[in-house]
Every structure is written in structure tokens, then in C-alpha cells.
Amino acid sequence: MMAKYNDYLLAYEAVEKKVESAIQSQTCDAExxxxxxxxxxxxxxNFDTIYADEEIIHETLVEKIKKQIAALENYKSVENVKR
Structure with a gap:
């Protein structure tokens, strides 16, 4: 059960820096x-498989991801307006 959560955490961490870089360099990568x-x-x-003591970590991670998605989508919409 725990391995699945860790996989998502690692995947998120791998993407996180790329997202920040994309926003800073003003390129919105659909990928x-x-x-x-x-x-x-x-x-x-897979929320059901996450242990109770990891619920706070999970919720924080979900919020971080939502903020990054919003930031990318916001940047994307600003770019579309510019064009």
C-alpha cells in the first residue's frame, strides 16, 4: 500500500522542478x-490506501499539485490572450 503513495510522491517531485522551470521560463508544456x-x-x-498518519502529507501534496496546475493553466491562458 505504502509503495503506491511513495511512487506518486516521487513522480510529483520529479515533475515539480520542471513545472517551476516552465513557469519561470514562460513556457507552458502540455506534457x-x-x-x-x-x-x-x-x-x-488511491486515497483509501494511504495510512491515516500520511493523510496530512497527502492533502498537502494534493494542494501543491492543484496550485501548480492552476499556475500552469493560468500562464497558458495568459499566453493564449497574448497571441
Whole structure:
């Protein structure tokens, strides 16, 4: 059970820096957005397998992912307006 959660955590950490870099360099990569959405979906689907003491960590991770998705989508919409 725990391994699955750790897989999502590692996947998120791998994507996190790329997202920050994409926002800083003002490039919105659809693949990053898709990766974050997949991780978020996986976390939501597997919430039942997460132990109670990890619930706070899980919720924090979900919130971080949601913020990054929002930041990327916001940047993407700003870019579309510019064009």
C-alpha cells in the first residue's frame, strides 16, 4: 500500500522542478500539465490506501499539485490572450 503513495510522491517531485522551470521560463508544456493531472488523479483514486498518519502529507501534496496546475493553466491562458 505504502509503495503506491511513495511512487506518486516521487513522480510529483520529479515533475515539480520542471513545472517551476516552465513557469519561470514562460513556457507552458502540455506534457507537464498532463503529468500533474495524472499524479493528482492517481492520488485521489488511491486515497483509501494511504495510512491515516500520511493523510496530512497527502492533502498537502494534493494542494501543491492543484496550485501548480492552476499556475500552469493560468500562464497558458495568459499566453493564449497574448497571441
Amino acid at each position: 507537464l500539465l498532463e503529468a500533474l493531472n495524472k499524479i493528482l488523479k492517481g492520488l485521489k483514486e
